[in-house]
Amino acid sequence: MPAIFVGHGSPMNAIEETAYTRQWQQWGQQLPVPKAILVISAHWLTYGTAVTGSEQPETIHDFGGFPAKLYAQQYSAPGDPQLAQQLAKTVGANIIVDDTRGLDHGVWSVLMHMYPQANIPVLQLSIDPRMTPQQQYALGRQLRPLREQGILLVGSGNVVHNLRVLRFDGPAYPWAQEFTDAVASKLQSHDDAAVLDYKNLVSPQVAQMCHPTDDHLQPLFYLLGTSYDDEPRQLFNNSIDLRAIAMLSLQIG
Known part of the structure; x- marks a missing residue:
């Protein structure tokens, strides 16, 4: 199975049709049908690593101030x-x-566009924020054999994620665009080590602006660990929403 990192952005993407959600729909139509899906989302942080084991996991509405339709x-x-x-x-x-x-x-704001029938088993793996990017990458490497069993591995976060400075008008902040461009370049050149060393990718100051906390970048580290050296990589949704949310997404394989 291929593996993907998706910039999930605002929860409103669950109920809106956008260029982003249309790409998610295309993935669901074009990827091989997975036996199961394992998602590493920015929104489940634990000390240690956990995986969901419920037969019927509930839909968590982990946000506030949105329309009733979303809840x-x-x-x-x-x-x-x-x-x-x-x-x-x-x-x-x-x-x-x-x-x-x-x-x-x-997890679900993306998968409801990819697999709207909700008929494929879904598990979620937590993020241990105490791990270094290199350790998270190494854990992704241990997950890689799941791809050979027909399991779709998904990282769900954002390459830039700064909620403190969001605006509904205007172009991307220059620092957000610079960081996104640098990540995109390193992903295409398979320079994963540079992405893991993201604080020095542009500068520590730019990294701090892009990620006041780096929980939304960490799913990418896990996902990159699931890749093979000779696999093709494709970038999608390479744009910035609300001036400071990078929607850049990656397909490996």
């Missing part, structure tokens, strides 16, 4: 407790199976 959305995809247990036993990290956790909007 009414449900994504009723089944879980896969057996796969969760397999992960816990076979991956080198000490993974805890959490059979109470549902799917946050970093």
Whole structure:
């Protein structure tokens, strides 16, 4: 299976048709049908690594101040407790199976466009923010064999994510565009080490502006670890929303 990183942006993408969501729909139509989907979302942080183990994970509405229509959305995809247990036993990290956790909007706001029938089992893997980018990349490497079993691996975050300076008009901030361009260039040249060293990709000051906290960048580190050296890479949705949310997405394979 290919592996993808998706810039998920605003929760409103769940109920709006945009250039971003149209690309997500195309993925669902063009990718091989996966046996299951494992998503690493920016919105589940834990000390240690956990994976959802519920047979029917709930839809978590982990945001505030949005229209009632958004809170009414449900994504009723089944879980896969057996796969969760397999992960816990076979991956080198000490993974805890959490059979109470549902799917946050970093997962379902994207998948409801990719697989609207919600008939493919979905699991979510948490992010351990104490790990270095290199350690998160290494854990992604341990997840890579899942691709050979027909499982779609998805990282869901944003290459630039600064909610403090969002504006509804105007072009991207220069620092946001510069950082996004640098990441895109390194992804295309397979220079993953430079992406992992993101604080020095442009400058520490630009990195801090792009990521006051780096939870939305960390899913990319895991996802890059799932790649093979000779695989093609394609970039999608390379634009910046609300001046400071990079929607850049990546398909590996």
